[in-house]
Amino acid sequence: MIDLETLSRRLEGELSPEEEAAIAAKIAADPELREAWEMMKALPGELASLPETAPPARLNRAILGEKAPISRWWLSIPLAAAVLLGVWGLRPSAPEIVLAEGSQRIVGEVSLFAGDRRLDIDGDVLVQVEPPQGYPRGSGAEVDMKSATHLVSALAGAAITITVYQGTATVASSDGEVVISAGETESFGLSESKARPELAPADPPTQAAIRRADPAVQARITELEQQVAALQFEQALTRGQLRTVAGEPSVWPENLPENLKPAGFETALREAFSADRFAIDEVDCEEFPCVVTLLSKEAGDLAGEELQQAIEDFARATAGERSHAVVMSRDDNGQVVGGFAIIPDDHWSEDIGVRARYRTEGQLQGVLDSEE
């Protein structure tokens, strides 16, 4: 058997003179080993020349905030700063939304009133409205909602600034329609003395940044996520979908090789893991396939890797190269607890995989619970 790790160490010049002499002699005598050494020497160069591919363009756009979903911004804007009022009873073709005060990022195709001006948006636009003096601030409740005309009229003279990130925004003005294109900012109704409203930030925050910046938002999102998860769980229960998660009990196939049947499997298992690194904690052969939990006897950086390697080697030895190993592990300060089940390719199905995963997870959790 060829020790490929020794060849790798040779490549780094890590062998002692004795080891080096021994492996050099073997390479000279063994064509198969010589071929493996040639492959090992070529490996770093071939790895380094693997081509890189560009990421999907939409990911870069998202990072730059060029297509930030509207929901992000709704989260980021203090509610008191933006008063969006539904206005009902206008003529059917008229907009049903009035932005009365504050700023709002709007993405999509929508018509609304920004102050007293009709605004048709097709793209990604930031609208900022500073209502006129005398407008009841803070809430739309004081405005007579029975008449939409009153609301829009009350906003006559509002200062409006529109920044277009993408697409266009069309504003109705006394001189006709003004079309604002991507990259442009236009203001309406600003008096000379009035300060220009704050412009859009250069770099809109991502959702993760918003979460970090505002613990209240984070807490609310977490709460909502928990509610959604609970509802989904209840729905799954109602629909009987949890059976899918647990899977159906798998019966033992008749044509299994002996070393995968319960008795043969346990014998092979104990032979393979008789080394002092792992202890067999439990073997469950109630149904096909057997599920095993192992504990590493020593803690260390490599314990998890060794466990995975050992399981894969065992899977190859017992079920052949084309086998499926459901592997799960947990690492507590280097102490590894692992669970696995091995399914040969000719007995593999998605259903059996789901069931094996469910059983492996359950058994592993049982070990962890008993430790705690």
Next chain:
Amino acid sequence: MHMLAFPDRVVLRAIQGETSARSELLSRHGALVWGICRRLSPDPEDDYQTIWEKVFRALSGFDPHGPAQLSTWIATIAHRHLVDQHRRRKVRGEVVEVRDLPADQEGPERGIDAVRDRKRLERALSVLPEDQRRVVVLHHLDGVPLDSIAATESVAVGTVKSRLHRGRARLLEQLRGR
């Protein structure tokens, strides 16, 4: 001849938050980060975005006059993020996906030709255990020195070397189809 080194203006502009400069950095180094993510992360799209978020947040701490190249600095941030994610997954006891052990015969190529078959090499890389794959990818594909990898992973250099040797041995095992 004495040469004066000037800091990269794009980096300076990106530090100031200029979107066009950040876009330029994404163009220059996006493929590097994407390569790391798609080979090392179970959720490459999410990690790609988070890594860039971290890069832009930390960019003011990058010393353009310092010894580290920007690409190495970015690769280190990506590496650190992926190690954190890996540890979280392990601590939570997450199910490692069902692994299809590769077939014994993948193609007609043998010997050195198998190493030169890029698709086959990528496939062999993809089934390495995560710890070994990180070392192989970062060291061989992205040129990160082993001692830097050890520092980011908070393990001894010997551990990283051991992972490298095991990883390369397993790669060859896959490529030889034995």
